[in-house]
Amino acid sequence: MSSPLKLYLAGPEVFLPDARAVLDEKAAMTRAYGFEPICPGDLVIPPAPTKHQFGLNISEIDESFMNRADGVIANLTPFRGIAADPGTVFELGYMCGAGKIVSAYTNVVETHFDRTLAWYDGKLTRDADGRMRGSDGHSLEDFEMIENLMLHGGVVRRGGHIAIHKASPDRLYHDLTAFEECLRVLAEKR
Amino acid sequence: MSSPLKLYLAGPEVFLPDARAVLDEKAAMTRAYGFEPICPGDLVIPPAPTKHQFGLNISEIDESFMNRADGVIANLTPFRGIAADPGTVFELGYMCGAGKIVSAYTNVVETHFDRTLAWYDGKLTRDADGRMRGSDGHSLEDFEMIENLMLHGGVVRRGGHIAIHKASPDRLYHDLTAFEECLRVLAEKR
Numbered sequence: 019m020s021s022p023l024k025l026y027l028a029g030p031e032v033f034l035p036d037a038r039a040v041l042d043e044k045a046a047m048t049r050a051y052g053f054e055p056i057c058p059g060d061l062v063i064p065p066a067p068t069k070h071q072f073g074l075n076i077s078e079i080d081e082s083f084m085n086r087a088d089g090v091i092a093n094l095t096p097f098r099g100i101a102a103d104p105g106t107v108f109e110l111g112y113m114c115g116a117g118k119i120v121s122a123y124t125n126v127v128e129t130h131f132d133r134t135l136a137w138y139d140g141k142l143t144r145d146a147d148g149r150m151r152g153s154d155g156h157s158l159e160d161f162e163m164i165e166n167l168m169l170h171g172g173v174v175r176r177g178g179h180i181a182i183h184k185a186s187p188d189r190l191y192h193d194l195t196a197f198e199e200c201l202r203v204l205a206e207k208r
Numbered sequence: 209m210s211s212p213l214k215l216y217l218a219g220p221e222v223f224l225p226d227a228r229a230v231l232d233e234k235a236a237m238t239r240a241y242g243f244e245p246i247c248p249g250d251l252v253i254p255p256a257p258t259k260h261q262f263g264l265n266i267s268e269i270d271e272s273f274m275n276r277a278d279g280v281i282a283n284l285t286p287f288r289g290i291a292a293d294p295g296t297v298f299e300l301g302y303m304c305g306a307g308k309i310v311s312a313y314t315n316v317v318e319t320h321f322d323r324t325l326a327w328y329d330g331k332l333t334r335d336a337d338g339r340m341r342g343s344d345g346h347s348l349e350d351f352e353m354i355e356n357l358m359l360h361g362g363v364v365r366r367g368g369h370i371a372i373h374k375a376s377p378d379r380l381y382h383d384l385t386a387f388e389e390c391l392r393v394l395a396e397k398r
Contacts, residue, residue, distance in 0.1 A: 030346075033333065034346065062267060070352045070353065073351025073352075073353055077360075078363025080292065081304075081362070097291070098324065098327055104291045104292060104297045104355055105358040108297050108359050108362065109301060111301025111302040111304075112304055113301055113305060114271075114305065114361075115274075115304065115306035117358075155224065155225040156224065156288070157222075161260055161264075166269050166294040166298065167263040167264075168267055168270060172271070172302075174264060
């Protein structure tokens with residue numbers, strides 16, 4: 019028997035009041051599909067003389083976790099705004115750049131374009147080239163994707179799965195339906 | 209003479225009304241410091257039958273540009289919210305994962321913590337462990353960094369430079385002072 023694929027579970031869960039419980043639930047589900055979970059929350063951070071150095075220590079350990087993993091499932095559900103958590107986005111990019119297996123999910127059904135349109139209160143203009151622009155003149159992408167094309171495209175072009183699920187607002191960071199869909203697709207591919 | 213280092217110029221400039229002019233200015237400045245610029249705006253995208261496929265084509269070309277580059281200078285100035293443009297964040301992560309030279313800058317002096325605090329209108333609570341949390345219960349990082357620790361830490365831990373400059377609001381995406389600082393530091397290291 020070959021050893022199970024190791025999956026890094028990237029997402030904003032680390033910021034939740036019940037981070038430990040949610041990460042444990044994701045880890046248990048990952049094991050149930052025959053994979054080995056690697057959670058950013060599992061780290062023991064060496065003490066540091068400054069806040070800044072402590073942050074660097076977390077970065078180092080999280081990167082070592084990613085280096086040890088064979089792939090990532092990234093939770094791209096919007097966090098503190100219209101976009102995914104930047105830490106998670108960095109990690110998805112890191113795993114793409116390192117040639118690992120990638121997949122991603124979101125717990126909202128509104129596309130990247132829908133959310134950007136809402137950012138501009140639904141008001142757009144067209145420039146001379148027919149390009150859509152917001153009130154600040156910045157152009158909008160409409161590629162029917164859940165996030166900026168580098169993220170969504172980076173996953174799809176590697177044959178990775180994108181799961182989209184409409185979670186209830188009070189379960190936005192706890193609903194694991196889309197996460198489980200990623201696990202199922204990965205398990206079927208093995 | 210060795211060939212010049214190739215630098216990928218990541219940032220939200222591609223969305224500006226005068227994207228071409230700003231990217232040209234960044235490219236010229238990059239050449240003036242002895243590097244070869246690679247701009248995401250320089251791509252010619254093959255036509256595609258769907259918007260989605262067109263987005264995938266851009267993703268493919270931008271990644272090929274990154275693969276060709278030796279390093280990246282990422283503009284992490286907040287874009288459409290309190291965080292950097294997700295496409296740029298992905299690209300910084302990608303270049304870290306691929307083992308390239310990395311540096312980053314921002315045109316605001318407020319830290320990641322400052323901006324997150326403002327997101328919560330300056331109102332925080334402390335949980336039982338003394339952790340700072342916003343009104344939604346999500347915890348805040350305070351590591352004296354310009355962005356999420358994975359981004360700032362990923363650059364610093366690789367010996368990369370982080371440039372911070374206070375641009376005037378009307379020049380937020382046009383002021384190249386911090387960008388030039390990254391070029392100067394890279395040139396000095398050569």
